[in-house]
Amino acid sequence: MLKISELAAKTGLSAHTIRFYEKHDLIRASERSEAGYRYYNDSDIRRAEFVKTARNIGFSLEDISQLLSIRVDKTSHSCQEVTDITQHKLDEVNEKLSELESMQNTLQILLKSCCGGPEKATHCSIIEALDAGAVVKNRSAA
């Protein structure tokens, strides 16, 4: 049985965050001391670590909530439900990756074009490019 600060130490989540997750029904403390202190048993701890792992991977709290309800009643859920959540997350990640790669590309091109020196910015090609509407929407080999 761990107290909240011990669970915090074990998971790397802050006590604040653990309480916040409890509000959202992600983490549970099966027991309370007479004074109201939270106590986490092995099952609670495993659940908290599941949450931590899922969060580290990048799942949203809403995703984690769904994954948890599958986890606690596996026979009522299918592998497909799990892959749906995972695939949807992967799609999101891929979309953000595209955006970021495009930004990366544009920024690299801008940086290459500018001397970067201590000269006055009157001739700065980055400023010029922005003025000219330089949206390099290029998506080639990253």
Place this chain on the structure above:
Amino acid sequence: MLKISELAAKTGLSAHTIRFYEKHDLIRASERSEAGYRYYNDSDIRRAEFVKTARNIGFSLEDISQLLSIRVDKTSHSCQEVTDITQHKLDEVNEKLSELESMQNTLQILLKSCCGGPEKATHCSIIEALDAGAVVKNRSAA
């Protein structure tokens, strides 16, 4: 001279967003009608388009604010200041890219491991992996 809705149509920003940007001193309306309507002259329009371009590239409003103050007084600023902002943004982008690539990798591995079928999730290897603390922190060839 454009009215706000015309500038909105021209830039693709909403009138709300234009007013919001004005609050943050990114976009300006040099003139107002007697009734208080905003009117944008050519210089205002060019500034708005600069803002739009910079935003599309991914610069934060704070970055854009700095880029604008360079733009309006180029002789008081150097190319280096411009590259500093740009490089800093690129560093941010690269960091987010790393995180997302790591997430992508993990999600792909998880998806490969799961049958994705209509079977009960009792044997689901994604759930198992999350339970086992499956943090694939792998950063190899994307």
Place this chain on the structure above:
DNA sequence: TATAAGCTTAGAGCTGACTCTAAGGTCAAC
């Protein structure tokens, strides 16, 4: 027994970039 560290709660505050609302004034067209 006293001090400090740790726990409790409801609820407010933070970030960034919008997005919208309410209540009203203005303007062009028919």
Place this chain on the structure above:
DNA sequence: GTTGACCTTAGAGTCAGCTCTAAGCTTATA
């Protein structure tokens, strides 16, 4: 001369995921 589209403002609300505060108990240590 009225309908309806457009404009104004200050300020509130939205999103996700925390993060912190205040005020007051509890527990462990010295």
